[in-house]
Amino acid sequence: MKKLTAILLLATAFSAPGLAYAKDATLAIQMTNYQGPPAYLAVYLTKPDGTYDSTLWVAGGRSEYYRHLRGWVRGISGTNQRIDTITGASVGSGRTLKVGIAVADALIDAGYTIHVDSAVEHGAENRDDVVLPLTQANSGTVVAGNGYISSMAVTF
Amino acid sequence: MLRRLHSLPGLIAGLIVAFMAMTGVVLSLQPMLDHATTPQAGSMDVAELAQTVANQLPGVTRITHAASGAITAYYDAGQGALAAKIDPASGTVLGEMVPSPFFAFFTELHRSLFLDMNGRLASGLSALAIVVLAASGMILLANRLGGWRKLFTTAKGTLSQRLHVELARLAVLGLLVSGMTGVVMSLNSFGLLGDTGGTLSAFPTTVDGGAPASVGTLSALQALPLSDLREITFPYAGDATDVFTLITSAGQGYVDQATGAWLSFTPNGIGQSIYETIYMLHTGQGLWWFGALLGLASLCVPVLAVTGTVIWWLRRRNQPRIAGNVAARHADTIILVGSEGNSTWGFAANLHLALAATGHKSHVAPMNALAHDYPAAKQILVLTATYGDGTAPASAKSFMSRLTRFVPTQGLRFAVLGFGDRSFEQFCRFAEDTALAMRERGLTELVPFTSVDRQSSQSFAQWGNALGERLGHDLVLEHVPTQPATNELVLLERTDFGTEVQAPTTVLRFALPSERPSLLQRLLGRRSSLNFEPGDLVGIIPPGNPVPRYYSLASSSKDDVLEICVRKMAGGVCSEFLHGLEPGQSITAFIKRNPDFRPQSGKAPVILIGAGTGIGPLAGFVGGNDRHQPYYLYFGGRDPASDFLYAPLLRAALADHRLAGLATAFSRVVGGRYVQDSLREDADAIRKLVASGAQIMVCGGRQMAEGVRDSIDFCLAPVGETVTSLRAKGRYLEDVY
Known part of the structure; x- marks a missing residue:
């Protein structure tokens, strides 16, 4: 049993070479108008077999709340990946999150899928609030969410 | 220094601190409401509860158990959670469970003012300000009252000062807890405390993966009492590799949905346990009554902020402005001031002006600024108050240590004038100590040590005469401390007593000014522009003399008449003027409140002791005692046939129970005695009354007051009480002249 911070160790050392082949992509998420404090979000990729691959973005900085982002935390907790360079503020009701993310070229059109988990204090925990296959055709496509997310688009 | 540490953050942060306190008061209601509306828990285990909930809500994803005992189930019913x-x-x-938008709003307002991190910073700083204010305030108060053991003795001073002290003493513990826990929570929200929220245990890799069992049959959950549960999260339906996630009061872990066994469990760290306790103390969540107490303490904060600002402003307004101050090296006269509340500075400024008018070059400075030597100085005049239990006031704290390094020039003389209040035990103690220390330092005394009681302008003027005599010229000191606006009052009637016994005394009744009270005064229910109660003072300015003389009032402004009782003193400027007044003539006067001299409220008895004109305010108290609180009056006069003041009122009050008992002592009759003597005769009764909570109020001349103190000490000796111990509890009050 190790601390999450200890688990998410030095992933930059592994991902840095990959950045050479990475595409700069834009992630845009529009939240619904819900009642409650800002939401925590985790945007991550799963492999073609459905298992966790890597994290693209985390909104919300307090690690004690990460357990509510269940699909993502379950995936990342077995890895040594670090997320401190891809973590930002939580996103409030009705707000828009727009950030730059890095997506490796090799993963596009290779059976990978983007997932977003969302959670709000004293509210719901949504595994797979949004699910979107990582294909070139889906670049810029606006998809609707099931929970706190109204819509999402990833452009690369 | 300490005072600035208190007033500076108080002024700067007063508004935000008061705001935080008020939002905190609102939030303190939440645990109370939760407690009142949450049903009592039974003896269910977690498995049973989870099964019962799952049966009713098939889509249940998570069950939480709040500190208040409230249980909430989150479920997916097809159209969102x-x-x-x-x-x-x-x-x-x-x-359906609807979180209160009211409390959610106030929670966010309280912790971040809806300003995100900047707001959280402001919130944290105001928590820090509360800690600094509470701690520095208590140290200041202990200093002022003369030590930590006297921290809870009666507060004196203006209404603002007493409110400030009384409320602060009530609230200080609560405010310290709120402030310190608030600081910790703020540090935590900035991530400066490390991991206090519980570390995340790694998702188990050894899931059984078999067919999920019914939740009610899982052994780990059956062994877990509901009281230990914080949160249970169900596995995703249809995902055989998912698990139950549990947070308990002891830690967190995972339970296999097929076998019902613990897959892993991480206990809470010590840091998290401490933080959870701090969180509970601050929010009252899980400890509703404590939260309510903190809420009550916080309720005092806005009043403390306002009264604190008033105290600061009044002190600042009284700050000295010395015009034409001569440099210390060139001055022939050095005026050193020891002051806590700045009132002594007014006297110093007046002395400075009077000296300048007679050709002196004087330098005015706080006692703390005592120089190594004064090359041109002929005399040092020290005007000082005494603080608390006989210690130095703020502007004289370092005087004694500086004096040891002071080098007096040849022939340098000094005089010390002490300011104080005779009702304090250590009256002018520091001033006396200063005089002694200067004598020991080799300085010669210009005029003997003199004390001034309650800023008496007469004593000050007399000291000026004595000083002028030694300096070889007239020195007229006419200091009128903050003269308020005066009124012209017309004499309605007078009743004379005591001429046969060589104690001419007159009771004067004046009409209140006819001018209409202001709108504010009318809103406050006042019928006259003057507002006073018995025991307050009227300052009367005699013709041709700017220094007011004070007389205790025997009536309330509600009586529509201002009544005083005046003994004619040979050569007394004001008393002779008043004794010469005829109905229709008028006086120039103003009211000086004396809120510390009032009978206690409630049902406990009050013993009133007065001699001669001292009966005045006491008769006023008796006359207004419509609630029939047991008042016992001891009156001393010379001859019942001549100076039994207020006899008709007292007889009527005995008949209708406004007065429970009356004892008189007359000195110029056969078997004559003083009021002190009748107190000693009644020792048993006095003891019983004091044992039942009686308060003693004395009004009269200085000698009589001294005799009464001795008598009361004599009466109370068997029960171990003294005048001093009663005074500390606010149960021995004197109005002495």
């Missing part, structure tokens, strides 16, 4: 309130005793669904 919903929350339901669960009965902790039976597990039945009580209805």
